[in-house]
Amino acid sequence: MTKLTPPQAPATWTHTPEQVTTLINELIAKDRALWDKVGSLRPEECTFESLAISRADAEMETETEPLIFYQNVSTSKELRDASNAAEVLLREYGIEMSMRVDVYQAKVNAEKNIKASGRKLNPEEERLVEKLVLDGKRAGLDLPEEERKELEKLKKELSQTCVEFSKNFNEENGRVSFTLEELKGVPEDVISGYPKREEDKKTLYDVTFKTPDIFPLFKFAENPETRRKAYEGYDDRLAVNAPLLDRILDLRRRIAKLLRYPTWADYVTEVKMVKDAANVHTFLDDLQKKLHPVGLKDRETLLKLKEKEHAEKGYSFDGAFYLWDYRYYDQKFIQSSLDLDEKLVKEYLPVSVIVPQIIQIYQHLLSIKFVEIKGDAWHSEVQQYSVWKKDAKTPEDFLGYCYLDLFPRTAKYSHAAVWGLIPGYLKPDETRHYPTVAMVANLAKPTPDRPALMTHDDAVTFFHEFGHAVHGLLSRTQFSKFHGTSVARDFVEAPSQMLENWGWEPKVLKKISSHYETQQPLPDDLIEKLIKSRYVNAGLFYLRQLFFATYDIKVHTDKDSTDYTQLWNELREDVSLVKGPKKPLPGQGSFAHITGGYDAGYYGYMYSLVFAADMYATVFKKDPLDPALGDKYRKSILVPGGSREELDSLKEFLGRPPNAEAFMKELFGDSKASSANL
Known part of the structure; x- marks a missing residue:
């Protein structure tokens, strides 16, 4: 690839706390003035162009997202606090704008005028109009003024409480x-x-x-x-969040009631693939019936292993299987039944080798190129890349920027996730605005004895999260509203879940591994054992996921509050088949998904697994490193983002409607099994 200059400069990361505060206020004032203009339009002046002023949303997001991202990654408490405060202001402003009846009426008038004029919009433009009007209805703008004011007040309180929950989690x-x-x-x-x-x-x-x-x-x-x-x-580490969650759930119940939805879950699922809460319950109940006997068998197997070890080592045995037993005896069983030593596998997975190798696989599969660049980021450890089409010849072959922030540090976001910091979209002059994504992880650092090494789980997670990153980089939509991972929440994980399969493919494992001393790849026998371990004790693993999903949907469909700590502990034991501590602990305080956008949506992890399994088995299994298949995936799944119905993207990619056969075959070895409600 010839050396090219990106047509768009990278984001700057030199803000002071004072600048964050000043900028967020200036951006809000500028945006408000724009929407004031839209809200003041006479009915006959409302056109698609006045709606398309929603490009202002893209410009707003481009400027504000980096400012509120600092709270997850900055080493400066002052900057994190300013970033948190900026998010509170932005959320409150978003609520205020979502309650603008004048703007909503302008959208309704524009929709009427477009239809009356007979003007032909392209499919993405039609979708934009439809979604903007629906957003207004879901915001309660059809409600009487008194109820709208109450709704705005409740939404602001909900937003502030969620930010506090998240801040406690990060800190x-x-x-x-x-x-x-x-x-x-x-x-x-x-x-x-x-x-x-x-x-x-x-x-x-x-x-x-x-x-x-x-x-x-x-x-x-x-x-x-x-x-x-x-x-x-x-x-118990986030007990401070338990009362906050009580408040959050109460606020959501009150908001759903004002909006005339039976429950918060019904409100949330209306715009998802699943469509309503009843379908979620059906899906989860069906899956639990299938998983329960498998989980009981897994538990019995591990309990026998525990009994044997306790007898050998002189520990008392009470016949119970506890939460703190699961991961220990799961790996013990894998080690004893498959002679698989995870610590040995880890020796073959140095971070310095795996990260560039995984990037190389994505480059090959999707015909793209990551070029490392120098410049100031939010921390010296952050790697920065400009991303291009494989054989880029002109600046128009640029795709965007990618940041990798991979190692733990104080007050940094503590899990692995990808932020779509800056969206891609078409500007009014028809030139493209390019996206920026950031992957944040917490891989082990080097020790005095060894370089930084990954577990195999870490490697699979990297494949998953990097899948979100390329979704954000390769999507090409007209409007930022539909860019990249801006798809239905119960589909958003499917592309990345599919890409986890690469972490279980023998030729991929050979390619990414290199023993930290000998530089030899994983031997064939170790790879075979690793692959055999994938679905060992899968019943207990998926029942644990099912517990989170069941808790989430229950607290968002119940009409009355309850003791959520008691519910957390009782439901966990009932669904996941493992006992917890004698004294119930507020584990729900660390359930970040429930306040981070996955409320009444955790079911989506397993729901989307059905699509992920189908996509992989149907298209990629025959040759997961074939760039021709990668091109098909890029065009059908990544490029459209949320600009069309997710089901249409799946049909195009699969050549038929999706089904659950591949998923059930993976779990139960039964190609004829099916899951409810697809």
Whole structure:
């Protein structure tokens, strides 16, 4: 590829807290003036062009998203606080704008005038008009003025409470401490990364609740008391959020009632593929019936393993299988039945090799090119890329910018996620505005003994999250409203879930692996064991996911409040078949999805798995590294984003309507099994 200059400069990341505050206020004032202009139009002046002023939304998002992103990644508390405050202002402004009856009426008038004039819109323009009017109805703009004012007040309170919930989540900095003896079984390279301190003549190792620190205890700590203490601390780490969630659920019930929806879940699902809450219940109930006997069998298998080990090591055995037993005995079973040593697998997966190799796979499959660039980001560890078509010859072959922020640090977002920081869209002059995406992860850092190594789970997660990144980079829509991952929430995970399969393909595993000492790839026997482990104890794994989905839909369909901590613990034991602590702990305080856009939507992870399995089995299984198939995927799934019905994109890609056969075959080995409500 010849060296080309991107037609659009990258975002700047040098804001001070004061600048964030000033800018957000200036942007809100500018945007409000624009919508005041739309709201003042006479009925006959309302046209598609006045609606298309919604491009202002794209411009607003382009300027504001980086400002409110700082709260997830900045090392400066002052900047994080300013970013949080900016998000509160922006959310409140968004609520205010969503309640503008004059603007809504302008949209309704424009729709009428377009139809009356006989003007032909293209499909994406038609979809924009339809969605903008529906948005107004869903915002309650058909309601009497008094009810609208009450609705606006409730929405603002809901927004503020959700921001506080998220802030507590990001800034959680708890830890639990153990002696070296209590950490028996945990890999040495993990222990060497824990800070040490002396207390009461004992050396204690401090373990944070960040994934790379705490999860090895769940999987490897031999002492059940160590695992119990670690898990209870983890489950209780965000107790401060429990009363906030109580308030959030109460506000959502009141808002749904004002909007004339039976429940909040019915309101949320109206614009999703599933369409209503009843269909969610049907889907989850059907899946639970299929998974329950499989989960019981898995639990019995692991319980026997626990009984045997407790007898050998002298631990008391009460016949129960606890939350803190699951990950430990799951990996024990895999190790004993398949002779699969996860710690050995990890030695073949150094971060310095895997990250560029996964990027290379995406480049090959989708005919694109990542070019690392230098420049200031929000932290010195962040990698920056300009992204181009594979054989780019002109600036028009530019696709966008990508940031990778891969390692943990204090007050940083603690899981793995992708932010579509800046959308792609067509500007009024018909030139393109290019997207910017950021992938944030928390991979293990190097230790004194070894380089940074990934678990296989980390590698699969990287395939998944990077799938979201390329969705944002390769989408080409006319309007930002439909760009990239702006699809129905119960479809948004499907493309990335499909791409997880690459982390289980033998030739891909060979390609991305390189032992940190010998540089040899994963041997064939280890790859075979790894692949066999994929659906071992799948019943318990998916029942755990089903518990989250069931809790989420229940709290959003129940008409009355309850003790949500009690419900969390009882429902977890009932659905996921594992016992929790004696004293119920407020684990729901760490259920970030429920306030982060997946409210009444967690079912979507499994719902979209059905589509993911179908796409992979039908198209990619025959050759997952074939660029011709990657091109088909890019054109049918990635490029359209949300600019058309997701079902239409699936039909084009599959050559038929989707079905659940591949998903059920993966889980149960039954190609004739089907799942309800697709």
